[in-house]
Amino acid sequence: MILGMLRIKPMSGYEIKQAVDQSTRFFWAASYGQIYPELRRLEREGLIKGEPSPRGARRRNVYTLTPKGEEVLLAWLQEPPAPPELRFEGLLKLFFLRDDERETALAQLQSMRRQNSAALGRLQEIEPAARELPQGSQLLVLRSGIAALQAVEGWLEQAEHRLTDAPIEARR
Amino acid sequence: MILGMLRIKPMSGYEIKQAVDQSTRFFWAASYGQIYPELRRLEREGLIKGEPSPRGARRRNVYTLTPKGEEVLLAWLQEPPAPPELRFEGLLKLFFLRDDERETALAQLQSMRRQNSAALGRLQEIEPAARELPQGSQLLVLRSGIAALQAVEGWLEQAEHRLTDAPIEARR
DNA sequence: GGTCACATGTAAAGTGTTACATGATTCC
DNA sequence: GGAATCATGTAACACTTTACATGTGACC
Numbered sequence: 053m054i055l056g057m058l059r060i061k062p063m064s065g066y067e068i069k070q071a072v073d074q075s076t077r078f079f080w081a082a083s084y085g086q087i088y089p090e091l092r093r094l095e096r097e098g099l100i101k102g103e104p105s106p107r108g109a110r111r112r113n114v115y116t117l118t119p120k121g122e123e124v125l126l127a128w129l130q131e132p133p134a135p136p137e138l139r140f141e142g143l144l145k146l147f148f149l150r151d152d153e154r155e156t157a158l159a160q161l162q163s164m165r166r167q168n169s170a171a172l173g174r175l176q177e178i179e180p181a182a183r184e185l186p187q188g189s190q191l192l193v194l195r196s197g198i199a200a201l202q203a204v205e206g207w208l209e210q211a212e213h214r215l216t217d218a219p220i221e222a223r224r
Numbered sequence: 225m226i227l228g229m230l231r232i233k234p235m236s237g238y239e240i241k242q243a244v245d246q247s248t249r250f251f252w253a254a255s256y257g258q259i260y261p262e263l264r265r266l267e268r269e270g271l272i273k274g275e276p277s278p279r280g281a282r283r284r285n286v287y288t289l290t291p292k293g294e295e296v297l298l299a300w301l302q303e304p305p306a307p308p309e310l311r312f313e314g315l316l317k318l319f320f321l322r323d324d325e326r327e328t329a330l331a332q333l334q335s336m337r338r339q340n341s342a343a344l345g346r347l348q349e350i351e352p353a354a355r356e357l358p359q360g361s362q363l364l365v366l367r368s369g370i371a372a373l374q375a376v377e378g379w380l381e382q383a384e385h386r387l388t389d390a391p392i393e394a395r396r
Numbered sequence: 397g398g399t400c401a402c403a404t405g406t407a408a409a410g411t412g413t414t415a416c417a418t419g420a421t422t423c424c
Numbered sequence: 425g426g427a428a429t430c431a432t433g434t435a436a437c438a439c440t441t442t443a444c445a446t447g448t449g450a451c452c
Contacts, residue, residue: 053316056316056319056320057320059320060320064430064431064432065431065432065433066430066431066432067431075319076315076316076319078310079310079311079312079315079316080311080312080313080315080316081309081412082412083412083413083414084431084432084433085412085413085414085415085433085434085435086411086412086413088432088433088434089433089434107420107421107430107431108420108421109419109420109421110419110420110421110430110431111419111420111431111432112430112431112432113431113432125320128317129317129320129321129325129328129332130328130331132332132335133312133313133314133316133317133332133335133336133339134313134314135339135343136310136311136312136313136314136315136339137253137310137311137312138250138251138308138309138310138311139251139252139308139309139310140251140252140305140308140309141252141305141306141308142305142306142308143248143251143252143308143365143368144225144228144248144251144252144305145300145301145305146361146364146365147228147247147248147361147362147365148228148231148232148297148301148361149301149359149361150359150361151359151360151361153301156301156302157361159302160301160304160305163304163305164305167305167307167308171307187321187322187323188323189318189319189320189321189322189323189329190319192318192383192386193315193318193319195379196315196376196379196383199375199376199378199379200372200375200376200379202375203371203372203374203375203376204368204371204372204375206371207367207368207371207372211364211368214364236402236403236404237403237404237405238402238403238404239403253440254440255440255441255442256403256404256405257405257406257407257440257441257442257443258439258440258441260404260405260406261405261406279402279403279448279449280448280449281447281448281449282402282403282447282448282449283403283404283447283448284402284403284404285403285404
């Protein structure tokens with residue numbers, strides 16, 4: 053991820069973190085605790101090169117891809133991707149809830165929908181600006197997120213309705 | 225997750241692992257390296273109780289929820305869920321690929337589609353049997369997975385077509 | 397006898413988050 | 425002066441995977 057970010061343009065660790073938070077966060081997050089040690093390691097391995105580039109008296113290190121780093125990045129970009137990994141606590145809770153705990157299931161579905169709508173809203177807000185992005189694939193990826201969240205949204209609504217409209221005897 | 229599984233029925237660590245692999249794996253996975261130590265910890269904390277239940281000379285430990293464990297489980301089931309976490313390497317690669325690397329982007333999309341179709345196929349295979357599951361929510365969760373994967377499938381196809389049909393100049 | 401599924405576990409390595417610490421600059 | 429942002433970093437902890445180790449039982 054760091055190599056990919058640095059191919060877009062040379063950046064400091066702080067800027068990489070910002071870029072992640074503004075772009076890949078939804079499908080690939082990273083914290084300072086990962087980024088700074090990793091920058092050192094990548095430099096030790098000769099894949100990137102750091103250069104002091106202070107702003108006033110505020111120290112700052114801007115990293116650039118080395119030719120070797122670009123090589124490694126390109127090879128990685130061509131390898132088939134690892135299967136996606138997901139950790140979805142909401143679904144897990146739903147899975148464990150029994151038919152006699154419909155109230156709780158409904159509440160969980162509503163929580164999930166709130167979260168999902170919020171995320172979808174954020175992506176949709178970004179979309180107009182993303183049309184100006186230099187690389188078409190970045191817009192593509194954003195739209196994949198929008199499509200997936202919209203599907204989840206639809207499913208959540210349907211599930212909620214099914215629980216709400218369910219047979220009378222279960223309703224009490 | 226362990227508490228939830230044990231509420232369905234008392235199980236050994238081995239059986240819990242099997243249950244996870246057959247059900248929640250797509251949105252919540254677990255390895256033996258997590259399960260066995262965790263079973264010990266949960267027993268130490270009094271949330272579950274293990275009992276030797278050998279099959280022949282093959283030792284085996286079956287764990288049951290204690291009242292305290294059930295209490296903790298119910299409280300957890302009612303807490304609002306943590307936001308889902310995703311790690312999707314394929315999207316990350318796509319994100320970093322430039323418009324002049326369309327061949328690679330296409331290959332990655334195809335890899336993703338193969339993976340996605342395979343996963344979707346597995347879920348759809350399960351679906352008929354899942355209608356007989358004791359809890360409606362389990363079927364609900366399965367269908368959420370099917371819906372999400374179908375959405376991704378559609379998006380992947382569309383993205384592939386756009387890349388294939390697009391003129392050499394970048395297409396927005 | 398060999399292979400596979402049953403069954404439990406540990407050690408090491410790898411991955412990742414959180415909280416903290418430090419200091420500069422900008423803006424109100 | 426105080427708060428927010430820029431900027432870098434570490435330490436502790438939590439989490440997870442992988443590989444290995446051990447032994448039983450069923451089936452061919």
